[in-house]
Amino acid sequence: MEEYCKIVHEDCPDRCTCFKRTYSPTIIIDCGNVNVSYLPLSFNTNFSIEMWFRNSSLKGQLDSTDYLYKVKVIDISYNAVNKITDAFFDNLIFVETTKLNNNELQTLPTNIASINATSISVSGNNFVCDCTNKWFKYWLLEDEHVVADWLEVKCTTVNGENKQIIAVPDSLFICRSEVRFSVNEHVVFPSVIIGSTLFVIVILVALTFAFRENVKVFMFLYFGIHPFDNRLDGKNRYDAALIYSVENKHTASNILKVLGEKYKVADVHMDAVVGMTIFDSMDYLILSSRRALFFISEHELLNPFTMHAWRTAYKHARDTHFDFIILIAKDQNLERSGHIPASLLRFINLRGVISVGTKLFKGHLEYKMPTHRLKNDDETHIELEHVQEDKNVLIYHERDDPYEQLADQEIIPNLNEKGILVKWLICEFQFGTDxxxxxxxxxxxxxxLIFILSRRTLLDSESMFILSSAITQSRLQKGIFLLLYVVEEIDENSRLVNGDLLEFLRQNIYLTHEERHPVEKLYEAIRFEQEIDVNRDDSENSVGDGEHEDMIGNAD
Structure with missing residues (x-):
């Protein structure tokens, strides 16, 4: 039986009790059977969350909070909740168990069918058998292995009968306000005239809309002007940040070739800041750029890192201008995907995508880039803060490690030349003390702290204690602390890789043995002083097995 112990947490709701599971990085918020009428507005933790709110007097509407992406279990059964918003389920990215039974819900958002939960309970609610819930019946039939109580879910028909929803005929799922169209109730001739007129107008509007971008691009290519656009771009470190997953690396490299000679483009893989979390590094690169270039494919829609980057860019675009985002795709039918977020679908419908297969691909892409571009030697962009003279930088490797010369002959001398004094961590301990x-x-x-990690390090208990302590410090300390340099290929499935290290490797940027300029990467991370302040409406701070390789688990 799994054990957990009581903890004190500043965000734990009044009258509730919070626990920490003993053998997993999980915090439990236990508000069961207490008088709590709403979910916590915030809960600051790097761990997964279980929310136990059974019979806790919740009522009214449930909306999104900034920690829902960390929740893996949520139990709000036996309450008085009567509405749940779309955003609530959009943010339950890693939820495993969802209990909504015995509330006052009359309907559910359709995106509940898209969450990755393995167990959902929805019976005992006030569902209505009308047109808004017809999809609900088919979802129960298709996902009975997910909806644990699918046979017990009932709804009330227009006749007032409470029936098992999967047994209700489709013909009864109607809304009272529906008016059935009857040809006999209309005058044929005016209908034909009006319909024909509207058809012609729609065709004209569609043609104008379809070719408006081509007209603009031609004027840009041949006359060098941006017609009808008045885009003002501030000073940033990059002209653009390119976001993609490693599966699309070849296409991304071609895009970089198109833009690289004229624009200063940040690659979210190659330009990631060592020591940052993957999410913070993406946020920094996106918010330090004038444009966010997204290469979107069906695979990207399932990638939590790309979707986090999309939410950051979309929020920034809402606050500034929507020219900030440029979508690039091979497939022009992305809007048909069942995994596409609502915000991305709206953007595609309103702004469109650039297809890599079009003849005017380069022209379309350059047209959407900033008018006044930065050059690679342009000093007007935002620089990293200069290192302070009293900056305290330590380095560590396991005693007698063959990679000792890497620190002695490469890292320390080169950083010293750049004005950064690096000291040995082991020399900071007092002799003879624990x-x-x-x-x-x-x-x-x-x-x-620069930590050199090899396979030999994994066998040394003292070194692993220091590494685990450094990982703990990096969680507690705001900003960058641990600069991990993995000098040999390490099997994440090895029993020698403990939970702290595995989580760090999956969630943070680190150097690998394949890095061609490790000292430059370390130098940039040491100098880095800027803090990321992004309001994450929905993001992920934990990554499942194998997912970290889909984005930027390292800085190679």
């Missing part, structure tokens, strides 16, 4: 009593006191006065 490092367990000093480690966090040393870390508290340290700005960066």
């Amino acid at each position: 490092i367990r009593y000093e480690i966090f006191e040393i870390f508290s006065r340290t700005d960066r």
Whole structure:
């Protein structure tokens, strides 16, 4: 039986109790059978969350919160909830169990069918057998292995009968306000005239709309002007940030070739900042750019990293201008995908995508880029803050590690030449004392720790204790702390890779043995001072097995 212990957390709701599971990084918010009428507005943690709110007096509408993407279990059964918004389910990205039974719900958002839960309970609600719930019946029939109580879900028909929803005929799923069209109730001739007129107008509007971009692009290519556009771009570090997954690396490299000579483009893989979380690194590169270029495919729609980047870029575009986002795709029928977010679908319908297969691909792409571009040697962009003289940088590797010369002959001398004094962590400990009593006191006065990780390091208990402590410090300290340099290929499935290290490798940017310029990467991370402040409406802070390789699990 899994054990958990009581903890004190600043965001734990009044009258509720919070626990930490002993053998997994999970926090439980237990508000069952207490008088709590709403979910916490915020809950700050790097762990997964289980929300136990059974019979806790919840009522009214449930809307999204900034921590729902961390929730893996949510139980709000036996309450008085009467409405749940679309955004609530959009943010339940990693939820496994969802219990909504015995509330006052009359309908559910259709995107509940898209969450990745393995168990959902919805019976005991006030569902109505009308046109808005017809889809609900077919969802229950298709996903009976997910909806645990699908046979017990009932709805009330227009005749007032409470029936098992899967047994209600389709003909009874009607809305009272529906008016059935009858040809006999209309005058034929006026209908033909009006219909024909509207058809001609629609055709003319559609043709004008379809070719408007081509007209603009031709004027841009041959006359060098942006007709009808008045786009003002501020000073940023990059002209654009290119977001894609490794499966589309070849296409992305071609896009970089098209833009690389004229524009300063950030690659979310190659230009990721070491030590940052993957999400923070993407946010930084996106918000430091004048444009966000998305290469979108069906695979990208299932990629949590790309979707997080989309939400960040979309929010920034809403706050500034929608020219900020440029969508590139091979498939022009992305809107037909069942996985596409509503915001992305709206953007495609309103702004369109650039197809890599079109003859005017380069022209369309350059037309949407900033008018006044940065050059690679342009000094007007935002630079990283200069390193402070008292910056405390430490380095560590396992004693007698064959990679010791990497630190002695490459990292330390080169960083010293750049004005950064690097000291050995092991020299900071007092001789003869237990490092367990000093480690966090040393870390508290340290700005960066460079940790060289090899397969030999995994076998050394002292080194792994220091690494686990450094990972803990990086979670507690806002900003960058641990600069991990993995100098050999390491099997994440090895029993020697503990949970702290595995989570860090999956969620943070680190150097690998394939990195061609490791010292430059370390130098950039040491100098980095800017803080990311992004209001994440829905994002992911935990990554499932194998997913971290889909985006930027390292800085190679």
